[in-house]
Amino acid sequence: MNLLEQKFTPETWPEHPETYTQEGKNKFIGFWLFLAGETVLFASLFATYLALKDSVPNSDHALAADIYSLELVFIMTAILLTSSLTSVYAIYHMRNYNFKQMQLWFFITVLLGLSFLALEIYEFTHYVYEYSFTFGSSAFSSAYYTLVGTHGAHVCFGLGWITALIIRNQKRGLNLYNAPKYYVASLYWHFIDLVWVFIFSVVYLMGMLG
Amino acid sequence: MSTIAVRKSFLSTVWEYLTTVDHKKIAHLYLGAGGFFFLLGGLEALFIRIQLMKPQNNFVNEQLFNELMTMHGTTMIFLAAMPLLFAYMNAVVPLQIGARDVAFPFLNALGFWLFFWGGIFLNLSWFLGGAPDAGWTSYASLSLASEGHGIDFYTLGIQISGFGTLMSGINFLATIITMRAPGMSFMRMPLFTWTTFIASSLILMAFPPLTISVFYLIFDRLFNSAIFDVTLGGNTIIWEHFFWIFGHPEVYILILPAFGIFSEIIPTFSRKRLFGYSSMVFATILIGFLGFMVWAHHMFTTGLGNVANAIFAVATMAIAVPTGIKIFNWLLTMWGGSIKITVPMIWALGFIPSFVMGGVTGVMQGIAPLDYQLHDTYFIVAHFHYVIIGGVVFAIFAAAHFYWPKMFGKMLSEKLGYVTFAFFFVGFHMTFFVQHFLGLMGMPRRVATFLPGQGLDLYNFISSLGAILMTIGVIVLLVNIVITSMSKQQVANDPWGDGRTIEWALPSPPPYYNFKQLPLVRGQDTWWLEKMEGNKELPPAEPLQDIHMPKGSILPFFIALGLFIAGFGAMYNPLNQVGDGHPMGTVVLIFGLAMTFGTMLLRSLRDDLGYYIPKEELEDDDAKGGKVS
Numbered sequence: 001m002n003l004l005e006q007k008f009t010p011e012t013w014p015e016h017p018e019t020y021t022q023e024g025k026n027k028f029i030g031f032w033l034f035l036a037g038e039t040v041l042f043a044s045l046f047a048t049y050l051a052l053k054d055s056v057p058n059s060d061h062a063l064a065a066d067i068y069s070l071e072l073v074f075i076m077t078a079i080l081l082t083s084s085l086t087s088v089y090a091i092y093h094m095r096n097y098n099f100k101q102m103q104l105w106f107f108i109t110v111l112l113g114l115s116f117l118a119l120e121i122y123e124f125t126h127y128v129y130e131y132s133f134t135f136g137s138s139a140f141s142s143a144y145y146t147l148v149g150t151h152g153a154h155v156c157f158g159l160g161w162i163t164a165l166i167i168r169n170q171k172r173g174l175n176l177y178n179a180p181k182y183y184v185a186s187l188y189w190h191f192i193d194l195v196w197v198f199i200f201s202v203v204y205l206m207g208m209l210g
Numbered sequence: 211m212s213t214i215a216v217r218k219s220f221l222s223t224v225w226e227y228l229t230t231v232d233h234k235k236i237a238h239l240y241l242g243a244g245g246f247f248f249l250l251g252g253l254e255a256l257f258i259r260i261q262l263m264k265p266q267n268n269f270v271n272e273q274l275f276n277e278l279m280t281m282h283g284t285t286m287i288f289l290a291a292m293p294l295l296f297a298y299m300n301a302v303v304p305l306q307i308g309a310r311d312v313a314f315p316f317l318n319a320l321g322f323w324l325f326f327w328g329g330i331f332l333n334l335s336w337f338l339g340g341a342p343d344a345g346w347t348s349y350a351s352l353s354l355a356s357e358g359h360g361i362d363f364y365t366l367g368i369q370i371s372g373f374g375t376l377m378s379g380i381n382f383l384a385t386i387i388t389m390r391a392p393g394m395s396f397m398r399m400p401l402f403t404w405t406t407f408i409a410s411s412l413i414l415m416a417f418p419p420l421t422i423s424v425f426y427l428i429f430d431r432l433f434n435s436a437i438f439d440v441t442l443g444g445n446t447i448i449w450e451h452f453f454w455i456f457g458h459p460e461v462y463i464l465i466l467p468a469f470g471i472f473s474e475i476i477p478t479f480s481r482k483r484l485f486g487y488s489s490m491v492f493a494t495i496l497i498g499f500l501g502f503m504v505w506a507h508h509m510f511t512t513g514l515g516n517v518a519n520a521i522f523a524v525a526t527m528a529i530a531v532p533t534g535i536k537i538f539n540w541l542l543t544m545w546g547g548s549i550k551i552t553v554p555m556i557w558a559l560g561f562i563p564s565f566v567m568g569g570v571t572g573v574m575q576g577i578a579p580l581d582y583q584l585h586d587t588y589f590i591v592a593h594f595h596y597v598i599i600g601g602v603v604f605a606i607f608a609a610a611h612f613y614w615p616k617m618f619g620k621m622l623s624e625k626l627g628y629v630t631f632a633f634f635f636v637g638f639h640m641t642f643f644v645q646h647f648l649g650l651m652g653m654p655r656r657v658a659t660f661l662p663g664q665g666l667d668l669y670n671f672i673s674s675l676g677a678i679l680m681t682i683g684v685i686v687l688l689v690n691i692v693i694t695s696m697s698k699q700q701v702a703n704d705p706w707g708d709g710r711t712i713e714w715a716l717p718s719p720p721p722y723y724n725f726k727q728l729p730l731v732r733g734q735d736t737w738w739l740e741k742m743e744g745n746k747e748l749p750p751a752e753p754l755q756d757i758h759m760p761k762g763s764i765l766p767f768f769i770a771l772g773l774f775i776a777g778f779g780a781m782y783n784p785l786n787q788v789g790d791g792h793p794m795g796t797v798v799l800i801f802g803l804a805m806t807f808g809t810m811l812l813r814s815l816r817d818d819l820g821y822y823i824p825k826e827e828l829e830d831d832d833a834k835g836g837k838v839s
Binding site for chain 2: 004005022025026029030033034036037038040041044045048051052055056057135136137138139140141142143145146160161164165168177181
């Protein structure tokens, strides 16, 4: 009788399981609203970064064009964009009630996210040790690390979230209780990806070329 | 879950409130905690006025004065006005739209506990080395130089309670979008629901900039970053921009629900439909939109240049148009109505002229050249107290009397209500009217004292006397609440007799599931409509069936507590600017965050499917008169 725990087959599975129940609908709307707030949050970070770009105490301090390496950032971008695609596959399989495939593609998404994170950690340590570009060395570095670091923290949280979903539901499969959860996690992942596209353009491309 | 009403022990009541996810109980929590902070902020205001009662007074020293005025502003805005409005939103909005609860009951509880722990954190500064002392705006140029941990209590406390506010905002938005009863279209929603909706969207857009700028200040003071450090290339104006991009919408976050409350009270006691409903909705949306376009009018003297000042001046004055629409709509609602004077109505009648005065001085300050004269004087203090007390606090008091029977099943005493109004209204105008002239004479705000013989003595004395009258008014209200709580009365569904919206069709207080059957909404002023057709209750939109309810949980309490603990860790981490850091600080920070995220994980891993109230039990309640505690 509890709709949330009912077992389905691919035939009876609703077309949009994420918004089939009232709880799902609430989550869907609520999460989009949350993302609106997150957009303003990142907009504030971007604005500060642009205001403080290359704002350093003295001429010895590294500037944007000195430190960024487009090769590394290109690889990171490719990885993260691909992870967005794999999460789309996962949701595609969720809609078709193909639980195993969905889990697999979410797992691949997590792996890609992890490799992105590893590269970002490498990038940060590289800046710190090669260029003494630390969190507190200038207003520019503070703004940079806060912006890119906040994005990194979001990636971290997203990885933990999706991993928890994968492990928690491994045994019981899809139902109308966890489908909205997977769905909003994938929305979150897309959002992180979108923010990265802006970081790539505004921070790195404009940093090197602008 | 049992619905049997038994005498509960004190501890089980405490446990019930700690774990509740019921919007009506959360409303009680907001009312209690917000009321407590309101008294605290009021006490601070009283001390300020005692200090300024006579020239060169030494009731408090300069440092303590700075702390008092900072904490007064911060407490009143973040910990009193907003939570008290949240109390009424929680109590009323789900009922007004015909919903059984908000969209995210768990999040609702979490929002409260974050606000609560954030408020406690901020106020612990009094006992742990001194309160923040850089004003409620905490401009970075000033706050970075502040000694001790006062500012850190401010930033971390605001951050924690700000998360809670953001969550509540999202929650109300989602609730109003998805949970409206059949027939309750957007253009049939009561005005209080509409203003809650718009205020919530302002919260959603305005709080993230605050979050970011507060993070910058936390990082600069505690983790060695340099966003505002001019010697390392930083810029303190960034703080001013972000603070006011948040701060100006914030005043509309406060005033719009207040407008909503008066838009409920005035038609109720004029026994006449709200005049110009759709223009009211339109004006609300327009005020919300324009609210984001005017932040730099707080910064006319910062030096942004004439073009920027001119643009923001024009935008500022434009806000007077939708606000004026509202004022005239209220007047025209009363025009030709059959007006009944009650305590809520008398507050509404006091509100209109008081708020208009605040609005007029607001437009005066919008004139940028004039603002160079008025900036940082008591004229500003007079202006924003006229809009915030004359608008928001009057609304909070009006709503306390208006909704008390719906929230607690008892009527506050009318007589004492009038006494409160008389003292508070007279005291309010006494305190702040003369401050206009003090400001025009050049008395600067936020200064601990003034010299004798400058023509400031008398007005300051009058102002302080007014503050005492306001205090008496509040004390009378407290007495009223105590007396009422001890009385054994039990009011009916519609104790005012003229209720117009859905909440008045329900028992006072409503059963925990609100509606046995979700109501069918056949028009605006839903309950009035049914009453006029002779119906005793709202028509149901669904057959009597099992009701799905969310389960209570203690987890929100611990998620919020984790951030409270992490706050202390961050404050005393080894990198902090004050230099009293300890490696244990980092450990505590990690422990606190682990507690928060661990509890969130626990919440995520454990299924929360809620529970069902069986149909039979509902029918049983019916037989007992529908009264369930």
